[in-house]
Structure formats: structure tokens, C-alpha cells
Amino acid sequence: MTAVVLFDAGRLLDRSGRDAPTGVDRVCLAYAEWLGTRPHTRVVPVVAVRNRLRAVDPGHFRAEIRSLRQRWSGDGAExxxxxxxxxxxxxxxxxxxxxxxxxxPPRLSLRRVRAVRQALASRPLPPPSPGQAYISVGHTALNTPAILADLARRGVSSTIMIHDLIPITHPEFCRPGDGARHHRRLCNALLHADRIVVNSDHTADRLRAFADREALIAPPVAAVPLGLxxxxxxxxxxxxxxxxxxxxxxxxxxxxxxxxxxxxxxxxxxxxxxxxxxxxxxxxxxxxxxxxxxxxxxxxxxxxxxxxxxxxxxxxxxxxxxxxxxxxxxxxxxxxxxxxxxxxxxxxxxxxxxxxxxxxxxxxxxxxxxxxxxxxxxxxxxxxSPTVAPAYAPPTWTAHFERVDAFIGLPA
Structure with a gap:
């Protein structure tokens, strides 16, 4: 049985011109590569445009992924x-x-430029059908409930990754307005997502505390350390x-x-x-x-x-x-x-x-x-006096995706 996964590619396409990734960018790339090599999985890259999902040409997206991997990993040379x-x-x-x-200086038009680029690179998405899955790991498509609610109505399961609650817990470190924006994102995810993945027990604790304060019932939450x-x-x-x-x-x-x-x-x-x-x-x-x-x-x-x-x-x-x-x-x-x-x-x-x-x-x-x-x-x-670092068992992407795969329950 083939699993059809709508993967939110918005953040990665935004980063197409960057020479080096942020931590969240790394996660988006790792998920795109994992899904692209997962057996019996058909990946449909999508972007959010005006509160609707639009399809991205799979060949174009695969080329972007290869380009980002080559650029971000490097060839070993200085x-x-x-x-x-x-x-x-x-x-x-x-x-x-x-x-x-x-x-x-910050340019307020940058988000609009990105939105126009995404719209030009996308096309209408055929109506999603029951049994399909939607995965978003870049905090994208969460600013309004429209997309997640529509997917739920159509029987499409959604998995969202939340990386932190810093704009809410520490708004003094963020752009003005980011706290209110992230508040909406979290409420939409808690209300409409089928499951949420977080990167640490600390983030999971913060998310559950937020849900309690907002009188919301959180869907299943899995704390899965990121890989290297x-x-x-x-x-x-x-x-x-x-x-x-x-x-x-x-x-x-x-x-x-x-x-x-x-x-x-x-x-x-x-x-x-x-x-x-x-x-x-x-x-x-x-x-x-x-x-x-x-x-x-x-x-x-x-x-x-x-x-x-x-x-x-x-x-x-x-x-x-x-x-x-x-x-x-x-x-x-x-x-x-x-x-x-x-x-x-x-x-x-x-x-x-x-x-x-x-x-x-x-x-x-x-x-x-x-x-x-x-x-x-x-x-x-x-x-x-340089010191010696203690022994350490690092988290890996292999272990991460084994746990995420079991949590999401995609067909094998």
C-alpha cells in the first residue's frame, strides 16, 4: 500500500538561496529526504498560499532538495x-x-516577496482524500485554522512539529508581534492537528502547560530528540x-x-x-x-x-x-x-x-x-588547560525517524 504524504515545503523553498541552514532548516531538509526515500511513499510537496495548500512540482522540489544538501553539507573543501x-x-x-x-534594516515586504514566489512556483492541489497524511515541521501553515481544519474535514491526518514556545514564554527576545502569532499557531495545532512532535521533553512540558492555560486538550504529543x-x-x-x-x-x-x-x-x-x-x-x-x-x-x-x-x-x-x-x-x-x-x-x-x-x-x-x-x-x-569531553551517546536521524514513523502510523 502506498502512503500519500502532503509535505509542507514552504520553509525549504524560502531558504533556497541560503548558504547555511538554521536548526529548523536542518529539520525540514532531514524530513524531506526521509520521506523521499521512505518505501511505498508518494510525497506531494505543498505550500500554503492564502490559507490554501497548493502543490509544488515534485521534480522542482527534488532539485531544490539536492541543491540545498550539496550547498549546506559542502564537499569537504575549505x-x-x-x-x-x-x-x-x-x-x-x-x-x-x-x-x-x-x-x-528589516524589510516588511520580504514576507510578501516570498509569498509571491511560492504562488508562482505552485499550482492548484487536487482535493486531498481520506487516508492521506499532512506533515509540517517548519511552523508553516499554522497562522490560521483554515488549512488544518479543512484537512480534518477531508479525513487527512496531520502531524505538526513544534520546535519551541519561546515567542510566548520569552517575547522580549523576539520580534514585536511574534508572541501573538505563535500563540495562534499553537492554538491551531492543538485544536486541529492529529498529533504533535516536539524536539525535547522540555518543549513537551511547555506545550502541555500552554494547553492547560488555554483550556485546550492536546492531541498525542511525542518528544523525539533531533538527529545530527x-x-x-x-x-x-x-x-x-x-x-x-x-x-x-x-x-x-x-x-x-x-x-x-x-x-x-x-x-x-x-x-x-x-x-x-x-x-x-x-x-x-x-x-x-x-x-x-x-x-x-x-x-x-x-x-x-x-x-x-x-x-x-x-x-x-x-x-x-x-x-x-x-x-x-x-x-x-x-x-x-x-x-x-x-x-x-x-x-x-x-x-x-x-x-x-x-x-x-x-x-x-x-x-x-x-x-x-x-x-x-x-x-x-x-x-x-584544555579539557577532555565526556563520553556521549548522540541522537541520530535514524532513531528519530523510527520513532516518528511509529508515532504517525504511515503504511509500511
């Missing part, structure tokens, strides 16, 4: 961005800390002669990077020429003005802290393996893939003592995200 970082870390390049183009790409699964480090630390993630307020850069200025004042470097790998997000002020204007950080983005997985893995430690001082997370990747590779991890880190990377050096002196002590010690 990229220009990696070479620039190596020169900066070894003192072969001066100049500003920002190695990428600085962010443009193969390049991050091999344990082994190659410490660089030039001491440096790495942070990986979007440059946004919840990552606590202004705090981290304040620490680095104090490290420079205490350690002088022996101060280790710091690499921030990630695109610019929202509420990043304080971080940009440090990178652009702090004389103590010039030539010491470097920001870059667009690294392939191969380049990123090499950079992380050479670091004294990966640092993850976030105030809040739903999962935190880079922290898990560091532990999987055996790279020492210094992370904030928050619930999701206690759940997923308990063997790391965990410090309260407000404990400046504790962080200073840990960073200075790791710079002077």
Missing part, C-alpha cells in the same frame, strides 16, 4: 568563509570583527595552535551574546595577548544591536572576536573540532543543535544551566547564564 576565519584567528588578517556583510548530520557524529578533535572558542547560532537576543562579549572584553583585560579568540558563526537575527555595538566599536575585541556565516557543515565541523570549547550561553532554547553536535564530536562544551541543556547535554560544564564570574573562570581555565 570554503572562502573558512579560509577568512583561519587567517583572522592566526593573526594573518586585521580589520573589523565582522567578516560578513552587515545586516540590512553525519559529519558531526564522528568523535575526535584537532586542537588548533591558536586558542579560540566557538559559538554557533543565529545572532539574536536570546543567545545571550552581549553577555558573552562583555565577558570577552574582561578576559582581554585580564589575559592580554594570551586571550583566546572567539568565533560567532551565524546569521543576524532580531534584537542584535547590542552585539553589533560590541563587534563594531569595542577596541578590545577587534582582531579577537570574529563573526561569520555561510559555513558548510564540513567547514563548521572542522572549526568546532579545533576549538578549546564550544560555548552556548543561551537564556532559553527549545533544543540547541550546536550544543549536541559539540558533545557528539567530543568537543568540550560550556553551556548555560537551563532546562534543555540539563536534559540533552548534562555532561557539559553548565553555568547559570547570569553568573559572569563563573563563566569567566570556566573560559579562562579552558583556554589555559
Amino acid at each position: 570554503t572562502a568563509g573558512e579560509q577568512a576565519l583561519v587567517r583572522a584567528l592566526t593573526g594573518q588578517a586585521g580589520g573589523p570583527s565582522i567578516l560578513d556583510v552587515e545586516p540590512d 548530520e553525519p559529519v558531526f557524529l564522528t568523535r575526535g578533535t584537532t586542537p588548533s595552535p591558536a586558542a579560540y572558542f566557538v559559538h554557533v547560532g543565529t545572532i539574536e537576543a536570546r543567545k545571550n551574546l552581549a553577555f558573552l562579549l562583555t565577558l570577552w572584553r574582561r578576559l582581554q583585560e585580564r589575559m592580554g595577548p594570551a586571550t583566546p579568540g572567539l568565533v560567532l558563526v551565524g546569521r543576524y537575527g532580531w534584537e542584535n544591536e547590542a552585539v553589533l555595538d560590541h563587534l563594531q566599536r569595542s577596541p578590545n575585541l577587534q582582531g579577537l572576536v570574529h563573526q561569520s556565516a555561510g559555513l558548510s557543515d564540513a567547514s563548521l565541523a572542522r572549526l568546532m573540532r579545533g576549538a578549546r570549547a564550544v560555548v552556548a550561553p543561551s537564556s532559553v532554547e527549545g533544543f540547541d543543535l550546536p550544543a549536541v553536535e559539540a558533545m557528539a564530536m567530543g568537543v568540550p562544551l560550556i553551556a548555560s544551566d537551563i532546562p534543555v541543556h540539563r536534559e540533552l547535554v548534562a555532561g557539559a560544564r553548565l553555568i547559570d547564564p547570569l553568573d559572569g564570574l563563573g563563566w569567566l573562570s570556566a573560559l579562562e581555565a579552558a583556554a589555559v
Whole structure:
């Protein structure tokens, strides 16, 4: 029996021009590839246009998937961005800390441009029929109840992934209006989805608490840790002669990077020429003005802290393996893939003592995200005397999809 799966491709098509993925992008790509290789499964890629699902040409979507995989994984060779970082870390390049183009002011028309592109790349979708399944793992098509409610009326089962509740629990870290938008998404998922997948027990607890506050009955919820790409699964480090630390993630307020850069200025004042470097790998997000002020204007950080983005997985893995430690001082997370990747590779991890880190990377050096002196002590010690990371059993996509497959109940 063939399973027909309507897979929401909206987020991946939005990302078609990006050189490197976010954590959610990685999940979308992994699901697209899994469904595309699953036996007895016919994947119908769809996008939401004006509260209706439209079909995307399967050949076009498969080509996009191949292109994204090739670009995001890399071919193993050093990229220009990696070479620039190596020169900066070894003192072969001066100049500003920002190695990428600085962010443009937010443009409100960007969402509309994306919507137009999706509409042009799509076509009417034949009415879904009972027994089909709809899967959305990118927080897409949830802003109104229209799509999920229509699928339910037609007998199509829907599975939604929720990555976090941060816009609701910590709206101060997000764009204005994101809290209300995410509130609608969660209510629509809870009311109309047949099942919900989340990435951690912490996210599951938050979701159930939200449902209780809203007096909603949650459908079945499965907490299934995300998998890692193969390049991050091999344990082994190659410490660089030039001491440096790495942070990986979007440059946004919840990552606590202004705090981290304040620490680095104090490290420079205490350690002088022996101060280790710091690499921030990630695109610019929202509420990043304080971080940009440090990178652009702090004389103590010039030539010491470097920001870059667009690294392939191969380049990123090499950079992380050479670091004294990966640092993850976030105030809040739903999962935190880079922290898990560091532990999987055996790279020492210094992370904030928050619930999701206690759940997923308990063997790391965990410090309260407000404990400046504790962080200073840990960073200075790791710079002077590199440590050995503890043994760690990383989550894999194979294990993830085995559990998800059983949870969804698609025909084998």
C-alpha cells in the first residue's frame, strides 16, 4: 500500500538561496529526504498560499532538495568563509570583527516577496482524500485554522512539529508581534492537528502547560530528540595552535551574546595577548544591536572576536573540532543543535544551566547564564588547560525517524 504524504515545503523553498541552514532548516531538509526515500511513499510537496495548500512540482522540489544538501553539507573543501576565519584567528588578517556583510534594516515586504514566489512556483492541489497524511515541521501553515481544519474535514491526518514556545514564554527576545502569532499557531495545532512532535521533553512540558492555560486538550504529543548530520557524529578533535572558542547560532537576543562579549572584553583585560579568540558563526537575527555595538566599536575585541556565516557543515565541523570549547550561553532554547553536535564530536562544551541543556547535554560544564564570574573562570581555565569531553551517546536521524514513523502510523 502506498502512503500519500502532503509535505509542507514552504520553509525549504524560502531558504533556497541560503548558504547555511538554521536548526529548523536542518529539520525540514532531514524530513524531506526521509520521506523521499521512505518505501511505498508518494510525497506531494505543498505550500500554503492564502490559507490554501497548493502543490509544488515534485521534480522542482527534488532539485531544490539536492541543491540545498550539496550547498549546506559542502564537499569537504575549505570554503572562502573558512579560509577568512583561519587567517583572522592566526593573526594573518586585521580589520573589523565582522567578516560578513552587515545586516540590512528589516524589510516588511520580504514576507510578501516570498509569498509571491511560492504562488508562482505552485499550482492548484487536487482535493486531498481520506487516508492521506499532512506533515509540517517548519511552523508553516499554522497562522490560521483554515488549512488544518479543512484537512480534518477531508479525513487527512496531520502531524505538526513544534520546535519551541519561546515567542510566548520569552517575547522580549523576539520580534514585536511574534508572541501573538505563535500563540495562534499553537492554538491551531492543538485544536486541529492529529498529533504533535516536539524536539525535547522540555518543549513537551511547555506545550502541555500552554494547553492547560488555554483550556485546550492536546492531541498525542511525542518528544523525539533531533538527529545530527553525519559529519558531526564522528568523535575526535584537532586542537588548533591558536586558542579560540566557538559559538554557533543565529545572532539574536536570546543567545545571550552581549553577555558573552562583555565577558570577552574582561578576559582581554585580564589575559592580554594570551586571550583566546572567539568565533560567532551565524546569521543576524532580531534584537542584535547590542552585539553589533560590541563587534563594531569595542577596541578590545577587534582582531579577537570574529563573526561569520555561510559555513558548510564540513567547514563548521572542522572549526568546532579545533576549538578549546564550544560555548552556548543561551537564556532559553527549545533544543540547541550546536550544543549536541559539540558533545557528539567530543568537543568540550560550556553551556548555560537551563532546562534543555540539563536534559540533552548534562555532561557539559553548565553555568547559570547570569553568573559572569563563573563563566569567566570556566573560559579562562579552558583556554589555559584544555579539557577532555565526556563520553556521549548522540541522537541520530535514524532513531528519530523510527520513532516518528511509529508515532504517525504511515503504511509500511
